[in-house]
Amino acid sequence: MIPAIVVFIYLAIVLYIGIFAFRRAKGKEKAEDYFLAGRSIGPFVFLFSLFGTNMTAFAILGSSGHAFTNGIVTFGLMASSSALVIPLTIFLIGTRVWALGKEYGFMTPVQMFRDRWECSHIGTFISVVQAALLVAPARAPQRDDAGARQHDHRRGLEQPPGKASHAHVLQP
Amino acid sequence: MKKVLLVLAVVVLYILHQDFWFWRTAYPLVFGFMPIGLFYHGAFAVAAALLMWLLVKFAWPAHLEEEVAAHQKQEDAAS
Numbered sequence: 001m002i003p004a005i006v007v008f009i010y011l012a013i014v015l016y017i018g019i020f021a022f023r024r025a026k027g028k029e030k031a032e033d034y035f036l037a038g039r040s041i042g043p044f045v046f047l048f049s050l051f052g053t054n055m056t057a058f059a060i061l062g063s064s065g066h067a068f069t070n071g072i073v074t075f076g077l078m079a080s081s082s083a084l085v086i087p088l089t090i091f092l093i094g095t096r097v098w099a100l101g102k103e104y105g106f107m108t109p110v111q112m113f114r115d116r117w118e119c120s121h122i123g124t125f126i127s128v129v130q131a132a133l134l135v136a137p138a139r140a141p142q143r144d145d146a147g148a149r150q151h152d153h154r155r156g157l158e159q160p161p162g163k164a165s166h167a168h169v170l171q172p
Numbered sequence: 173m174k175k176v177l178l179v180l181a182v183v184v185l186y187i188l189h190q191d192f193w194f195w196r197t198a199y200p201l202v203f204g205f206m207p208i209g210l211f212y213h214g215a216f217a218v219a220a221a222l223l224m225w226l227l228v229k230f231a232w233p234a235h236l237e238e239e240v241a242a243h244q245k246q247e248d249a250a251s
Binding site: 071072073075076079080081083084087088091095096098099102103 | 182185186189191195198207209210212213214216217220221223224227228233236237239240243244
């Protein structure tokens, strides 16, 4: 019962945010306002949006499963690599894409690619590639879960995946 | 010179991330409880943040912002 109440409270908050945003945006319902918040997102919201985007099923479930079987190396594999790669990508590529978006009014990466190569079907191609790339990581948590369970089975352990014991953490 | 040093710092940090030296061992424990690999990567993350601060301070592509501002001025003048 309590989980259902929490879910409904969450949905009510999301609904309230939607109604609040709709009322505030009245009279300027442009696609740019909807997709990019009128290009007015500050660094604080940007940071949290970026964090939320990166907290995928792979990051939450896959990394737990990986840490369960491999130990603390998961931190190096996922967290500290992200500390270098993500900011560097934003610095080197994100700033250029931002400038192009401002200059030519792009809202999505597909618009930019479509304009750059003057090819209207490039969006379809990108969506197919993205779908393939999304399916692979989504399957990874299942593989890691299965790997963890097999590993435990061999060790004679019965422990739910994701609940790493200290022995696992300290002996990768 | 500044740019060369910053590029070099990025390359060095990338190499330092290839942690095969602590990859298969949890010992010694730093402060008596923290596996050395975890401590190493925690320190690495701090170093990455410092590097990004240096990049933003000394190599921020300000010319892009100027180009965008100039373009917007032109658009405003035209409309």
